[in-house]
Amino acid sequence: MTTVTPDILINQNALWLMDIAADAMLIADLDGRILLANPAAERLFGYTRDEFSGLGIEDLIPQRFRAMHGAKRADYAEQPESRTMGSGLELYGLRKDGSEFATDLSLSPIEDGRVLATVHDITQRKRLEAEQKRMIHELENVNEELKNFAYVVSHDLKAPLRAIGSLADWISADQHDRLDADGQEHLRLLIQRVRRLDALIDGVLRFSRIGRLHEAVVAVDLNELAHEVIDSLAPPSHITVTVASGLPTIQAEKTSIQQVLQNLISNAIRYSDKPQGQITIDCADQGDSWRLGIADNGPGIETRHFERIFQLFQTLNPRDRVESTGVGLSIVKKIVEQYGGRIWVESTVGQGSTFYFTVPKQHPASTEIEKNHEN
Structure with a gap:
């Protein structure tokens, strides 16, 4: 331990802890005179044990801050308490060679009016x-x-x-x-x-x-919206679309959720290859979110394509066979992730696919507003 003045009476356990500490630690008296410095302080500031004995705290602060620091030190002496300095402030330390470094500072009062300063190089x-x-x-x-x-x-x-x-x-x-x-x-x-x-x-x-244009967050009845989307797509007579009862009402931007449902349902219709197509829309409560699923009995998707289909411009069928831009699922993925949810597919080739996506029960914008009100 680097002990600058031998007359300091400090618990030996405390000295040992200071000795092995990674952060620079200084003990100063009410006048700002440095009484004790640990090895980390020597390394950080560049002063030796003997040199610290003739220094005050202000010697470790850039010249432009010294006058202000003296007043703050006096204020602290009147109301000493453990506190962290630096939050919202620009604090700097001054090394022996004249170089400066950004710092956070923690102050703790100890016996006889002395102060323990812990200096963090940030x-x-x-x-x-x-x-x-x-x-x-x-x-x-x-x-x-x-x-x-x-x-x-x-x-x-x-x-x-x-x-x-x-x-x-x-x-x-x-x-x-x-x-x-x-x-x-x-x-x-x-x-x-x-x-x-x-x-x-x-x-x-x-x-x-997506993400640049926003509309008002409103209560969206997914049961009602799903039927609106189905009506607008007008599925052919050989395809039956079933909407499970009890779809929830969520807080969302209606247009974006409508885009998600429209892309997923239209894909299920477009790629249907069975004489009698079946599409089912259902939902499950997952605690802090809803999991929606759009299932079909179409051709299915090979496992190796599960990630690829969500990439921009990617399609699995020749465009002259099934007209597609390869953008729809990318839009769906981007919207779902904007809401803090996720999307994935489960599929069996020849039997059909189910696209799942989650929607948080609390819209991200609403959560941010609540945080601002709390603050």
Whole structure:
């Protein structure tokens, strides 16, 4: 133990603990004179045992803070109590070589008016915080660029695409009889692919807007919403969609939950391969969340594709066989995760698939509002 003044009477166990402590510890008197410093303090500040004997606390603080520190030290002497300094403040220590370091400081009163100061070097933490701020700033810039890109896609790509589609439709209507079978087939493929690209652009725009555009959080009756979605999709007569009774009412942005149900149900309809298609929508209470499931008796999905299908632009069937942009499940996944939930699929090839997703009973925005009210 580095004992600067031999006349200090401190419990030997306390001295031993200071000796092995990783943080710098200093004991000072009411006048700010340093009485005791542990080895960690010597390493941190760069002073030797003998040099500490002639120093005051203010010698370990940058010049610009010293006048203010003297007044704060006097205030502490009047009301000594254990406290941590640094929260909301910028505190710095000064080494022997003149270099400064960011610090947090803990003060504890001990016998005879003395104070134990524990000094934490937080230089690395400050460096990481600065790096985090830089990365957040860069991410915000990238998000803004993506937002602008979405507008470019919307205006600069869709306009000429509409012109191509209109021209193709005109040729198909007015020049149909002049085209042979091959020409008519090529024109059909052209119109189909123009419409597919238009749908793909719309899908990318919807995907880019998730999390940026918000609407009011309201009570959403999932039973009512599920039937609205089914009516809007108008399943063919050979497909039966069953909604389990007792679906809950949740707090959510209605449009986003509607997108989730619409994508999942429309996929089940689109990929149905049985003479009698069966789709079931049900729900289970999982304590702090609801687990919803959309089950079908379709072709099923191989296990190796379970993760891939949620990636942007990924489809399992050739687009000329089943029209799909490969964006729908990516949108569903992004929305569900925005709510703090998760989505997954369970499937047996030839028998069908069930897509499960969870929705917290407490909407994230509502939770944040409650926290702000509590604070």
